Amino acid sequence: MATRHLYLARHGAADAFGELTDVGRTQADLLGERLAALPVDAVWHSPLPRAAASARVIGTHLPAVPVAEAAELVDHVxxxxxxxxxxxxxxxxxxxxxxxxxxxxxxLAAALVERFARTADVETHEVLVTHAFQVAWLVRHALDAPPARWLGLNSGNAALTVIEYRDGLPPTVVLFNxxxxxxxDLRWTGFPPSVRP
Incomplete structure (x- = not known):
């Protein structure tokens, strides 16, 4: 049975203008190192600069893996x-x-689910570099939770969430955030201030 493995990541930390910061580049670089051991088939990213730049940094650790834009990954409510x-x-x-x-x-949310939240004909491993709301929406969908439950599912910058899709089975949330x-010092960026474990 073919499995579609989605590795979801929020972009690295960005400045007020939406550009990746030095911290964000370091976060993306470390995420790329982590993903380098996996048989990644493609890296998809949001059209926004902070996600595109993060995907390019991640892509340096994945030689010969295509890095391409996916409009469905754009930041939106x-x-x-x-x-x-x-x-x-x-x-x-x-x-x-x-x-x-x-x-x-x-x-846009329906298009995101239609394109990525389903099984594939062959085993695939895809990295999606997107935004906090999109990670939350895909996790909510995988858990078959009510639509409003995307609220409060926060993702840190360059944190890794993994969802697997198999024919005839509900999606599996393997990792979250x-x-x-x-x-x-690079953790918990992108979250509101509070006590951290």
Whole structure:
């Protein structure tokens, strides 16, 4: 039975303009070292500069592996909860979202799932360099959780999440937000400040 292995990573740390920082490049480099031992077939990245730059750094550790853009990986809000599904702590974030803003995000989220969250005809190992919301959406989908459950599934910069897809079986979340390849000073970037384990 062929398995599709998705290695999901949020881009490395970026500045306020969305450009990869020196810390972000180091994070991506360490993630590339970690992935180098795997039989990676492709590296896909969001069109945004911080993800594209991270993918290029990761790609230096994967000779002859194609690194290409996938529009479905772009940063977007995949689902806007409402009513009882909207946690009060998130109300301010979604304030002002209307149907004109919701619909494109939901279409992109559906396209992301359609392209990547399924089995393949042959065994594949693909790296997806994307954004926190997209990692959360794919994890939520793999767990068959309600749409609003993508909220709060935070991913650190260059953290690794792995999902496997097999015919006839539900998806398997193998790892979530693993930062074992990063030194202590490079972990937890991209998260709000709080006590860390």
């Amino acid at each position: 995949p689902f806007v909860p409402s009513g009882p599904d909207l946690p009060p702590a998130w109300a301010g974030f979604f304030d002002g979202f209307d149907d004109a803003e919701r619909a494109p995000g939901e279409r 693993d930062m074992g390849h990063l030194s202590g």
